[in-house]
Amino acid sequence: MIPKVICHIMSSVDGRLLPGRWTAPFDGTNPSELFKEYAAIGQSLGTDAWMFGKATAREAFPYKFMPKGEPVGESGKVFVGNRSSARLFITIDPDADIFFTSDKLRGDNILVVLGKNATSDYLSALIEKGVSYVVTDDVCNLREVLELINRHFNINSISLQGGGIIDGAMLAHGLISELSLVVYPGIDGLTTSPSIFEYLGHSEERPPEGQSLELLSVEQMPHGIVWLRYKFHKTDA
DSSP: OOOEEEEEEEEOTTOBOOGGGSOOOTTOOOHHHHHHHHHHHHHHTOOSEEEEOHHHHHHHSOSBOOOOSOBOOOSOOEEOOOOOSSSEEEEEETTSOBOOSSSEETTEEEEEEEOTTOBHHHHHHHHHHTOEEEEOSOTTOHHHHHHHHHHHHOOOEEEEOOOHHHHHHHHHTTOOOEEEEEEOSOOOOOTTSOBSOOOOSOTTOOTTTTEEEEEEEEEEOGGGOEEEEEEEEEOOO
16 A cells, blocks of 8 residues: 655746745745745645655755665665654655754654665664664665555655655656645746656656546635645546
């Protein structure tokens, strides 16, 4: 069984993800007020956990752990660390080198998904911090990753909050159940800025193939924000 995945993301009106590039609200409102609305909407989804990809997690934990030990070389290792928060924060770390300075992010205890290349000294550092982990055969096998999260940590629903690379990977694997899109009333405008879904594949691939969207609701929120919710349907294509 895999958890329900709700891709909850805030973008500019042109679908870009770098808030520092977005135009400011027309009335002079501090953009932080709009981000608070986005966070409140995320809380209202009532998921058991929320997830970042590694690049986004790096913004909170930018320093690299320098491993010295040998790779553990086997999957199935699980450590249940500190668990005082109602929700978990989850990230996938293929390189096993995020230097966690705390067992929490934004008040929620951390679970990190690792591959067999994780070293014994890295796992020891996570245990010392109280950071939960699970080691899997292939961190790119996202269905297996979700199954492990559900099995070992009783996570039945996840708010996937970017960035675009993990959103794109989840999309290509057909693992997203809903899209919760919060549209910020501003523009980026640069063609190379990262967008909501950024699947790292070949040009002939079609990551959303076999999937379609049903609009569930549209709400106008404070400060000109629009919140759209879509349900993913899997087709026979």
